[in-house]
Amino acid sequence: MSAGQPPFDSPEIRRLTPVIGPGYTYGSVTDKISSIVLTRPTSLGWYVGFLIAFSLMGVMTVAIGWLIIKGVGIWGINIPIGWGFAIVNFVWWIGIGHAGTLISAILFLLNQKWRTSINRFAEAMTLFAVACAGIFPLIHTGRPWMAFYMAPYPSTMGLWPQFRSPLIWDVFAVSTYGTVSLLFWFVGLIPDLATLRDRSVQKPLKIIYGMLSMGWRGSARHWHRYQSAYLLLAGLATPLVLSVHTVVSFDFAIAIVPGWHTTIFPPYFVAGAIYSGFAMVLTIAIPLRKAYGLEDFITMRHLDNMAKVMLATGLIVAYGYFFEFFMSLYSGNKFDVFLVQQRLHGPYAPYYYALILCNILTPQLLWSYKLRHNVAVLFIMAIVVNIGMWLERFVIVVISLTRDFVPSAWGRYSPTVWDWATFIGTMGMFVTLIFLFVRVLPAISIAEMRELVAETSEEKK
């Protein structure tokens, strides 16, 4: 820690880095956040950004269209590397979603006030990341129109899904996660949709926001039940979010492939998910607060806290890497030892070293108070961690599959242009959805910001 830094969470540091800028009232937070949606003209930057993202999404549409015409042979997957980019990207995207639920549910239960201004768009990010993630296993089946086979429905064949398979657990985990995240997000939005209904001038907007808000009128009796439901949802989402990446890690850990068959996978996947998720929240929050002048709502305190969470989860991930490595050597299992050698010296060793650089070494800079308070450095760091976490999944999937038990079953994997097109295309879809979201819905929870104004004004008295 650098000298001159006030002690952790002292009144001093709260004054220096508040969760909301000074001088805001119920009316002014409402005006400021709702004006982004209702009155401010759409900037040129929004159109340019949206156009770029939407074009990339078009690339995805073409790539998936071609895949449906030709089949999964257009990808780099082969036997033995049947998983490739589709699973790497699936795990990466689903992990990114986890920070949204962590912020909205776990920090809510822990009564962390700094979550208020970031939870809404973090939840939106979760939804969009889950949508991107869901695409991959679906198209990886090769015949996405047969994906309904995974659902338990009464078929004329009398068949049921194999409920003992981690892949079916995945279907249930991810679809439940998507549904609960959507419910949580929507319940949080209801009061804000009512605000937009009451403040919009044009008739069509009034009708659309009015229908979405379902006639919310802020009645105390409604708030009473609403708070119960919201608290319960937070309590339910908390174990759910931990279960999702646990189940995803079971896809690997239940298999006997070297490097996958380890008990450390569930906790280390969950930590990695939160790590990459916070990196993505920072990647979105930093440009968002700049573009819409929200520095008073998403303050340095928020960025600093997120950087700290990133550092902490990054250390858990580093611990996971170390023990994965140690247990392979300590077990003496020759396939596991061989896999470690392959990670260090094999054909994919550069990916492994890049992963260590991105995920373990670079984030150590976040120990510095100065660097945590440098927005540009934080943004770059977040991107580095995003890349690092993608590399982690690449290393796990590809190195193990290319080097399992028998040399005759070894192989090589390299992604094709269609793999890249699909991956970059989903990023386009993600950014497109984010752009649309900040344009038509309040990116910060207005009702909760008013609550925060009430609480901070009480503190001053």
Add this chain to the structure above:
Amino acid sequence: MQLQRSHIYGVMGEFATPEELIHAVQKVREAGYRRLDAYAPFPVEGLSEALGLKRNLVPFITLLGGLAGGLGGFGFQYWAMAITYPLNIGGRPLNSWPAFIPVTFELTVLGAALSAVFGMLALNKLPQPHHPVFNVHRFSHASSDRFFVCIESRDPKFDLAETARFLQSVHAHHVSEVSDD
């Protein structure tokens, strides 16, 4: 605002801060009014107690939903894997319950979450596109920076002029009649 029609939903008073609102609600209840509701742009701490609201049914409905999801989920897997389509794989037990836990857990959470949200909406009688309180012009501020108390005409103590005067006496900034159509 003078209303010609006899249909009156109630009388509404407007307040500027949560403290004023709670104070007013307490006074209104002390005066013996029972059919009333308060409106606020965010959940105000202490307002439920001031209104004398009891515990609500949402947690119980959520519990039922969770139980239904969990028991239904496990029962269904047992039925599918052990009864209707038993697959003998090397003589392993058909009721391999540890392998059914992840799906059971997910369905418990799903059932509980769906019933929490839809239970809350149903108890609140939402969606409800129109409500008499929306007839009050200034009520649009209830979703941004103003707090309201509405004493309803079905209250036995309700008397249009008397109740309106009473609301003024507890420092309401505006008092308006709420028409019922």
